[in-house]
Amino acid sequence: xxxxxxxxxxxxAIDCDVHNAVPSVKVLYPYLSEYWQxxxxxxxxxxxxxxxxxxxxxxxxxxxxxxxxxPPGADPDALISLVLDQTGAKRAILNCLYGVQALxxxxxxxxxxxxxxxxxxxxxxxxxxxxxxxxxxxxQNPAAAVEEIERRAADSRxxxxxxxxxxxxxxxxxxxxxxxxxxxxxxxxxxxxAGGGGGGNPPTPVGWPTYYVEEYLAxxxxxxxxxxxxxxxxxxxxxxxxKVVFAESGFTWLPSLLWRLDKNWKGxxxxxxxxxxxxxxxxxxxxxxxxxxLDEPDELRxxxxxxxxxxxxxxxxxxxxxxxxQFDEEGPLPMALSPEAERNLLFANAERTYRFHA
Amino acid sequence: MLDHVTERPARAAxxxxxxxxxxxxxxxxxxxxxxxMRYLDPHWHNHHRTYGHRSNPxxxxxxxxxxxxxxxxxxxxxxxxxxxxxxxxxxxxxQQHLDALPIEYGILNCLSRVGDQLNSDYDAALARAMNDWxxxxxxxxxxxxxxxIMVPYEDGDLAAxxxxxxxxxKRCAQVLLKPRTREPLGRKxxxxxxxxxxxxxxxxxxxxxxxxxxxxTSSGWSSFYFEDHTNMPQTFQAHLISLVCEGVxxxxxxxxxxxxxxxFAWLPSLMWRMDKHLxxxxxxxxxxxxxxxxxxxxxxxxxxxxxxxAPNPQHILQVIEHFETDEMLMFATDYPHWDYDNxxxxxxxxxxxxxxxxxxxNARKFYGLEPRAA
Numbered sequence: 001x002x003x004x005x006x007x008x009x010x011x012x013a014i015d016c017d018v019h020n021a022v023p024s025v026k027v028l029y030p031y032l033s034e035y036w037q038x039x040x041x042x043x044x045x046x047x048x049x050x051x052x053x054x055x056x057x058x059x060x061x062x063x064x065x066x067x068x069x070x071p072p073g074a075d076p077d078a079l080i081s082l083v084l085d086q087t088g089a090k091r092a093i094l095n096c097l098y099g100v101q102a103l104x105x106x107x108x109x110x111x112x113x114x115x116x117x118x119x120x121x122x123x124x125x126x127x128x129x130x131x132x133x134x135x136x137x138x139x140q141n142p143a144a145a146v147e148e149i150e151r152r153a154a155d156s157r158x159x160x161x162x163x164x165x166x167x168x169x170x171x172x173x174x175x176x177x178x179x180x181x182x183x184x185x186x187x188x189x190x191x192x193x194a195g196g197g198g199g200g201n202p203p204t205p206v207g208w209p210t211y212y213v214e215e216y217l218a219x220x221x222x223x224x225x226x227x228x229x230x231x232x233x234x235x236x237x238x239x240x241x242x243k244v245v246f247a248e249s250g251f252t253w254l255p256s257l258l259w260r261l262d263k264n265w266k267g268x269x270x271x272x273x274x275x276x277x278x279x280x281x282x283x284x285x286x287x288x289x290x291x292x293x294l295d296e297p298d299e300l301r302x303x304x305x306x307x308x309x310x311x312x313x314x315x316x317x318x319x320x321x322x323x324x325x326q327f328d329e330e331g332p333l334p335m336a337l338s339p340e341a342e343r344n345l346l347f348a349n350a351e352r353t354y355r356f357h358a
Numbered sequence: 359m360l361d362h363v364t365e366r367p368a369r370a371a372x373x374x375x376x377x378x379x380x381x382x383x384x385x386x387x388x389x390x391x392x393x394x395m396r397y398l399d400p401h402w403h404n405h406h407r408t409y410g411h412r413s414n415p416x417x418x419x420x421x422x423x424x425x426x427x428x429x430x431x432x433x434x435x436x437x438x439x440x441x442x443x444x445x446x447x448x449x450x451x452x453q454q455h456l457d458a459l460p461i462e463y464g465i466l467n468c469l470s471r472v473g474d475q476l477n478s479d480y481d482a483a484l485a486r487a488m489n490d491w492x493x494x495x496x497x498x499x500x501x502x503x504x505x506x507i508m509v510p511y512e513d514g515d516l517a518a519x520x521x522x523x524x525x526x527x528k529r530c531a532q533v534l535l536k537p538r539t540r541e542p543l544g545r546k547x548x549x550x551x552x553x554x555x556x557x558x559x560x561x562x563x564x565x566x567x568x569x570x571x572x573x574x575t576s577s578g579w580s581s582f583y584f585e586d587h588t589n590m591p592q593t594f595q596a597h598l599i600s601l602v603c604e605g606v607x608x609x610x611x612x613x614x615x616x617x618x619x620x621x622f623a624w625l626p627s628l629m630w631r632m633d634k635h636l637x638x639x640x641x642x643x644x645x646x647x648x649x650x651x652x653x654x655x656x657x658x659x660x661x662x663x664x665x666x667x668a669p670n671p672q673h674i675l676q677v678i679e680h681f682e683t684d685e686m687l688m689f690a691t692d693y694p695h696w697d698y699d700n701x702x703x704x705x706x707x708x709x710x711x712x713x714x715x716x717x718x719x720n721a722r723k724f725y726g727l728e729p730r731a732a
Contacts, residue, residue, distance in 0.1 A: 225575025
């Protein structure tokens with residue numbers, strides 16, 4: 001069976017996008033108030049397992065991640081063994097994709113975010129010092145999200161704030177700024193990960209597609225819209241220390257977007273006067289993107305050229321996207337990179353981005 | 359204003375020394391509502407005057423809700439002395455653009471309110487009026503010009519009817535859609551359009567713009583025109599995904615699509631992404647029988663303007679190489695819009711053979727046009 005271990009190439013890597021799963025909503029009850037326990041019992045114990053990955057589809061889990069019982073990623077021992085022990089990676093960041101951000105009830109969403117974070121700290125982070133995690137927040141209620149960031153900031157095992165790629169409004173809007181200010185105050189990057197409910201907005205700019213694969217492909221378009229919004233609304237001018245990490249966005253679309261942004265900025269910049277220099281410069285300064293899923297061409301020379309078009313080897317962060325099935329025997333890491341680019345990708349860029357605990 | 363116009367021949371002289379080119383995106387505009395009324399079925403006159411255009415934005419100004427900051431979206435020097443809007447004065451257009459540059463053929467993409475209307479019957483009446491006006495006042499006036507058939511594309515039956523009506527006019531080179539549709543273009547509601555287009559050997563041009571119920575990002579509406587314009591390629595990307603995944607090219611094997619003014623440097627990335635994920639998730643779309651990138655290379659073309667301009671021109675050449683075909687691109691100026699690409703100023707670093715492909719040969723082949731004697 002194919003596994004994540006690839007003949008030592010990943011030794012010392014920092015895996016910036018790994019998904020652990022909530023095995024059952026009931027594991028969160030000890031971290032919920034009586035009110036919410038009662039609310040959920042009345043509602044028949046609704047699970048917030050999202051449909052971002054149809055559970056039986058090939059992409060939802062690598063073959064080796066499908067164990068007996070529980071969703072893929074629910075067993076800490078299996079995850080630690082596959083992602084860290086067998087690869088030699090030195091650290092993994094857990095992005096727990098539970099559908100908190102897709103709820104319409106912002107109070108419930110806030111309570112669930114807090115419960116997931118408590119559960120992460122108890123059941124995962126206490127288990128292995130190589131694990132770090134993202135702070136789950138409910139962007140439906142920015143004030144509560146800020147409170148949650150403040151609550152976790154002292155626990156250095158939480159290394160960033162997690163937001164979904166599909167939100168009710170574009171993420172550059174002023175409504176979300178308190179989240180960015182709180183994150184930057186604590187030197188926490190904001191990681192925007194594929195998923196979220198989008199407040200009911202269709203997943204493509206032309207409405208609802210028929211097939212799941214279309215929706216999956218459309219994730220790359222959604223991220224482009226979020227990046228344009230963050231830039232155009234002046235988030236990076238307002239919060240100059242903010243770092244943004246895109247996870248599971250793909251990145252081969254980035255150069256063409258930077259070129260279009262730069263050209264349009266020259267013609268239209270008086271509409272957005274706070275964007276006071278070339279968009280590509282601002283974005284290269286603030287944005288990181290995780291590696292997998294890597295939309296690579298057959299011929300790796302073309303991938304290397306595309307990475308070169310970003311004009312920085314400090315943008316990409318290594319990720320396996322475990323347990324999602326994004327690569328086969330070729331492994332998660334493209335073979336064609338220079339030793340220095342590979343070093344930056346595997347761990348050096350992550351060490352510049354995050355403040356990891358000892 | 360006229361100073362700018364008289365400057366033109368100096369620039370154009372350099373182009374004249376080069377080969378003729380085909381301009382795949384020129385915008386003509388109707389002179390006035392009074393002229394429209396001469397072509398609109400009298401049955402619709404009262405409706406047009408009383409209720410007029412109804413589409414998604416609650417505001418009625420041009421470009422609502424994103425005002426075009428750049429001279430109402432048009433080159434300032436393209437405003438004709440007659441006082442008509444830029445692109446509406448045929449004689450001035452011919453002098454400033456068609457005669458000043460060595461244009462072998464020019465494809466007109468008339469951006470009207472056709473296609474945007476919530477009332478499909480009114481939309482169809484507008485389409486008939488606009489197409490008849492274009493044939494009479496533009497296509498008949500200069501044999502270098504070819505037209506695009508405007509259709510009420512949200513209603514497949516009415517759109518197909520208009521395609522069949524206009525197909526008899528051989529000066530119409532393609533069918534015109536705008537990408538801000540109600541649904542992704544692979545959905546079956548649009549298949550009647552493809553059936554009629556294929557039967558009449560007309561390509562489908564999808565041109566930047568339109569109004570929509572769907573926000574341009576998957577997280578809602580952008581605040582600024584800067585964003586709306588920058589994000590527009592994503593509508594084209596979504597349509598390509600939909601056309602491939604719905605099996606449109608298996609069902610209509612001779613259908614051809616041209617993406618106009620949506621950029622092109624993003625295409626290799628999208629082809630790689632589709633190839634990769636459709637392989638893993640092939641069991642959901644068993645009707646897709648070929649590799650997405652092969653379908654794209656066979657059925658889809660792009661115009662160049664507005665070119666993504668990389669700071670290192672070598673990078674654009676690499677992107678063009680990543681298409682794995684030199685037939686993907688066709689040159690366009692977008693006259694008279696603000697983001698016009700000057701044929702002397704863009705794509706300067708191309709090897710000559712590729713330049714000829716992009717500036718003239720690809721469009722001749724795509725539209726079946728004979729070279730014109732110089």
